[in-house]
Amino acid sequence: MTKRKESVEHVLKVAQAELLLQRKENKKLALDLGIANKKLALLDKDKSKRAAELIIANIELAFQEDEKRKRAKELGLANKELVFQNKEKGKRAEELAVANKELAFQDTEKENRAAELVIANKELLFQNKEKESRALELGIANKELVFQNKEKESRAAELIIANKELVFQNKEKGDRAAELVIANKELAFQNEEKEKRAAELVIANKELLAFTYISSHDLQEPLRKIQTFVTIILQDENINLSESNKYNFKRMQLAAGRMQQLIDDLLAFSRISTAERKFEKTELKLIMDEVRAELKDVIQEKKATIEADELGHAYIVPFQFRQLMYNLISNALKFSNPEVPSRILIKSEIQLGSKFNNKKLSAKKQYCHISVQDNGIGFESRFSERIFEVFQKLHGKELYVGTGIGLAIVKKIVENHNGFITATSELNKGATFDIYIPTET
Amino acid sequence: MNLKALDIVLADDDIDDCIFFKQALDELQIPTHLTTMSDGEKLMEYLMDKTTLIPDMLFLDLNMPRKNGFECLAEIKINQKLNQLPVVVFSTFFEQETVNRLYENGAQYFIRKPSGFSQYKNTIQQLVTFISQGNTPEPTMETFVFKIQDGLKI
Numbered sequence: 050m051t052k053r054k055e056s057v058e059h060v061l062k063v064a065q066a067e068l069l070l071q072r073k074e075n076k077k078l079a080l081d082l083g084i085a086n087k088k089l090a091l092l093d094k095d096k097s098k099r100a101a102e103l104i105i106a107n108i109e110l111a112f113q114e115d116e117k118r119k120r121a122k123e124l125g126l127a128n129k130e131l132v133f134q135n136k137e138k139g140k141r142a143e144e145l146a147v148a149n150k151e152l153a154f155q156d157t158e159k160e161n162r163a164a165e166l167v168i169a170n171k172e173l174l175f176q177n178k179e180k181e182s183r184a185l186e187l188g189i190a191n192k193e194l195v196f197q198n199k200e201k202e203s204r205a206a207e208l209i210i211a212n213k214e215l216v217f218q219n220k221e222k223g224d225r226a227a228e229l230v231i232a233n234k235e236l237a238f239q240n241e242e243k244e245k246r247a248a249e250l251v252i253a254n255k256e257l258l259a260f261t262y263i264s265s266h267d268l269q270e271p272l273r274k275i276q277t278f279v280t281i282i283l284q285d286e287n288i289n290l291s292e293s294n295k296y297n298f299k300r301m302q303l304a305a306g307r308m309q310q311l312i313d314d315l316l317a318f319s320r321i322s323t324a325e326r327k328f329e330k331t332e333l334k335l336i337m338d339e340v341r342a343e344l345k346d347v348i349q350e351k352k353a354t355i356e357a358d359e360l361g362h363a364y365i366v367p368f369q370f371r372q373l374m375y376n377l378i379s380n381a382l383k384f385s386n387p388e389v390p391s392r393i394l395i396k397s398e399i400q401l402g403s404k405f406n407n408k409k410l411s412a413k414k415q416y417c418h419i420s421v422q423d424n425g426i427g428f429e430s431r432f433s434e435r436i437f438e439v440f441q442k443l444h445g446k447e448l449y450v451g452t453g454i455g456l457a458i459v460k461k462i463v464e465n466h467n468g469f470i471t472a473t474s475e476l477n478k479g480a481t482f483d484i485y486i487p488t489e490t
Numbered sequence: 491m492n493l494k495a496l497d498i499v500l501a502d503d504d505i506d507d508c509i510f511f512k513q514a515l516d517e518l519q520i521p522t523h524l525t526t527m528s529d530g531e532k533l534m535e536y537l538m539d540k541t542t543l544i545p546d547m548l549f550l551d552l553n554m555p556r557k558n559g560f561e562c563l564a565e566i567k568i569n570q571k572l573n574q575l576p577v578v579v580f581s582t583f584f585e586q587e588t589v590n591r592l593y594e595n596g597a598q599y600f601i602r603k604p605s606g607f608s609q610y611k612n613t614i615q616q617l618v619t620f621i622s623q624g625n626t627p628e629p630t631m632e633t634f635v636f637k638i639q640d641g642l643k644i
Contacts, residue, residue: 300506432556442555445503445528 053146057139064128071124075117082110254322261319268312276305307446314454317372318439321461326366328466333360333397333419336367340374347382353391361397363417363486365466373462374421376455377482381423383449386477394422399488407485409469415488416468422481427474436472495521496622497543501533501562502526502551510607511549514614520622530557534565537572544575547621549614550597552581552588560595567596576626578617578636589635598626599636613638 089103279302283295290298337357341348348355355378363370378393385391397419402410405418428436428443435441437460440453456472459482463470468486500511508526515522525545527533533550534557536542548566552559559579566572576598581588584602592600599617604610616638 304506440553444555445505447505 053139053143056142057135060135060139061132064131068124068128071121075121079114082107258319258322261315266316269309272305272308272312276302276309279305307450307452310450311452311454314452314458318454318458318461321369321372321458321465324369326369326465328364329367330362331365331367331370332362333357333370336371336374337395339371340378343375344379344382347379351382351385351391353382353385353393355393355395357395359396359398361399361417363397363419364488365486366462369462369465373459373484376459377421380455381421381425381480383451384423384425384427384480386424386426389424392424394420396420396422402485405485407469407471407483410485416485417488419484419486420481421484422479424479427476427478427480429476430474433472433474437470495523496547496618497545498522498524498547498549498618499533499536499545500524500526500549501528501530501554501559502549503528503554504551507551507603510610511614514611515618517611518615518618520619522618529555530559530562533557533562537566537575538569544572547576547578547598547618549578549580552579560591563592563595563597576621578621584635593629593631593634597634598629600634601636609638 086103086107279298283290283298283302287295334357337355337360341355341357347353374395378395381393382391397417399415399417401412402414402416403412405416410416432443436443437456439457441457442449442451442453460470463484463486466486468484470485471483472480473483474480498515500508502508502511511526512524515524525536527536537544537548550559550562559581563577563579566575566577573596577596578599578601579592579597580601580603582603589600598621601613601617604613613636617636
C-alpha cells in the first residue's frame with residue numbers, strides 16, 4: 050500500500066514539476082517581451098513605424114498570451130483529469146498488482162502442478178507401455194488359454210463320458226463284488242461242508258472197505274453151506290424129487306454160484322483200493338504170459354489166438370496190471386463171435402501225449418499206450434462209458450455169465466496208475482480198449 | 491367178469507423171477523396176458539412200437555442190462571402215449587432214497603420182492619387185482635410202498 054502511495058505521489062510530483070517548469074517558461078517569455086519592448090521604445094523614433102507594428106505584434110502576443118492562459122487553464126483541467134485518471138489507474142494498478150500476485154501465485158501453482166503432471170504423465174506413459182507389452186503378453190497368453198480351454202473342454206467332455214462309463218462299471222463292479230461276496234461266503238460254506246464231507250467220506254470209505262472185505266469173507270461161509278446142502282439133497286433124494294423141484298434145486302445151485310462170483314468180484318474190487326501199490330518197471334510180455342497161462346483152457350475152447358509181440362515195458366503195479374489184462378482178455382474171449390475164431394491183438398508203445406488222439410492226455414507228458422483189440426461181438430458205441438460202471442451189463446446173465454464188475458475193476462486199476470481208458474466199438478465189429486499210463490509216476 | 495384178458499408187461503432180466511411172476515398170474519381168477527422183456531431197451535422198443543397196444547400195467551425191475559428201470563420210467567412219463575400207464579416198480583432192495591426218487595418220477599407203486607414164494611405170489615396177485623379194478627389214483631407217500639393186505643381173498 051505504501052508503495053502504491055509513493056508511486057502515486059511521485060507521479061503527482063512529476064506533474065507539478067512540469068507545471069512549474071511551464072510557469073517559469075512563461076515568466077521568462079514575459080521578461081523577454083519586456084526587454085524587447087524597451088529596445089523598441091528606444092528605437093521609437095527611429096522606428097515609429099516599426100513601433101506601430103510592434104504594438105500590433107504586441108497585441109498579437111497579448112492575444113497569444115491569453116490563448117496560452119486559456120490553454121494553461123485547459124491543461125490544469127486536463128491535469129486534474131489526469132490526476133483522477135492517475136488515481137484510478139493507481140487503484141486499478143493496485144488491483145492488478147493483487148490480481149497479478151494472485152495470478153503469479155496461481156501460475157506458480159500451475160507450474161508446479163504442470164511439473165507434477167509432466168512427471169505423472171511420464172509415469173503414465175511408462176505404465177502405458179508396460180501395460181501395452183503386458184496386454185500383448187496377455188493376448189498371447191489368452192490365445193493359449195483359449196486353446197487350452199478348448200482342449201480342456203473336449204477333455205472334460207471325454208472325461209464326463211469316461212466318468213459315466215466308470216460310474217457304470219463301478220456299479221457293475223459293486224454289484225459283482227456284492228455277488229462275489231455272497232458267492233464267496235457260499236463257497237466258504239460249501240468248502241467247509243465239503244471238507245467235513247471229505248472227512249466223513251474218508252471214514253465212511255474205510256468203514257465200507259472193511260465192511261466189504263469182512264462181509265465178503267463171512268458171506269462165503271453160509272453160501273458154501275447152501276451149496277453143500279443142495280448137493281446132498283440132489284444126490285440123496287434124486288429119485289424122490291419131482292422134475293420141477295429138481296429144476297428148482299439146480300436154479301438154486303446156479304444162484305448160489307452167482308453169489309459166489311459176486312462176492313469174489315466185490316472182494317477183488319475192494320482190494321484194488323486197499324492194497325499197497327508199488328510201481329515197478331515191468332515187461333508187459335511177462336504179465337501177458339502169466340495171463341495167457343491162466344486162461345489157457347478158455348483160449349483152447351474158443352480156438353482163440355492172442356498176438357502180443359509188440360509189447361514193451363511200463364511203470365505199473367504188476368499184480369494189479371495182471372488183473373487188468375486178465376479181465377480185458379477174458380472179456381474179449383467171453384464176448385467173442387461164435388462164428389469167427391477169436392483173435393486178440395495186444396500192443397504197446399511209448400509216446401508224448403500230443404501224439405495220441407485223446408483230449409484227456411497232457412500234450413507234453415509221456416505215456417505208455419496199451420491197446421487190446423478183439424474181433425468179437427462188440428457193442429453199440431453209446432455204451433462206451435457205461436460198460437465201465439459197476440454192475441452195468443449189456444447182456445442178460447443167462448446169455449453171458451458175469452457180475453458187471455470186471456470192467457469197473459479195469460477202470461479202477463487204470464485210475465490207480467493215473468491213466469485213462471477208452472473203449473471203442475461198433476456192434477459185431479469187435480472192440481478196442483485203449484489204455485494210457487504215464488511213464489513217470 | 492372181464493372178457494378181455496389183462497394185458498400185463500413184466501421187464502426183468504432174472505429168469506427165475508419171470509417164472510415166479512408167471513406162476514403167480516396163472517393162479518389168478520382174472521384172465522391175464524403176460525409179456526416179458528429181459529432188458530430196458532427191449533421194453534422201450536416194445537412199448538414205443540406203433541403196433542403195440544398200451545398194456546394195462548407194467549411191472550418194472552430196476553437193475554437190468556442196457557437200460558435200467560429209472561431210465562425206462564423217465565422215458566415212459568415224458569411220453570404222451572405212455573404217461574398214463576400204471577408202472578409198478580419192484581426190486582430186491584428197499585432203500586428209502588430209491589423209493590423217494592421213484593415216487594417223484596411218477597411210478598404208481600413200489601414193491602419189495604418178498605423172499606417167500608407164497609408171499610411173492612400174494613403180492614403180485616393183490617396188486618394186479620387192485621390195479622385192474624381201477625385203483626390207480628395219484629399215489630401218496632403212504633400208499634406208494636405196496637403192502638399185502640392179509641384178509642384179502644383173491
